[in-house]
Structures are given as C-alpha cells and as structure tokens.
Amino acid sequence: MENDVVCGMVVNEKKTKFHSTYQGKDFYFCSNHCKTTFDKAPQKYAGK
Numbered sequence: 001m002e003n004d005v006v007c008g009m010v011v012n013e014k015k016t017k018f019h020s021t022y023q024g025k026d027f028y029f030c031s032n033h034c035k036t037t038f039d040k041a042p043q044k045y046a047g048k
C-alpha cells in the first residue's frame, strides 16, 4: 500500500488507476482530483 501524498489516504497501488511519476518516483492517488492536484504542483507534495 502507498500513501496518497495529496490527501493522506492509503491507496492500493495495484488497484488504483491514478498514478504519476515525478523525479523518478511513483506516486499513487485515490482519485483523479488528487492526481490533478499533484500534477499541478508536484514539488509541493513530493518533497515530504
């Protein structure tokens, strides 16, 4: 399981279809809304 860095929810990376790659790292999201939020400002979320 992975954490959705936008909202903090736990996401099953094998089931979710919302996925982004940033600086070589994979990020998974609970919804298209969270993915879109991440894609707009990945540096804000990826640094944690």
Ligand SMILES: [Zn+2]
Binding pocket: 004, 006, 007, 008, 009, 029, 030, 031, 034
């Ligand atoms: Zn989310």
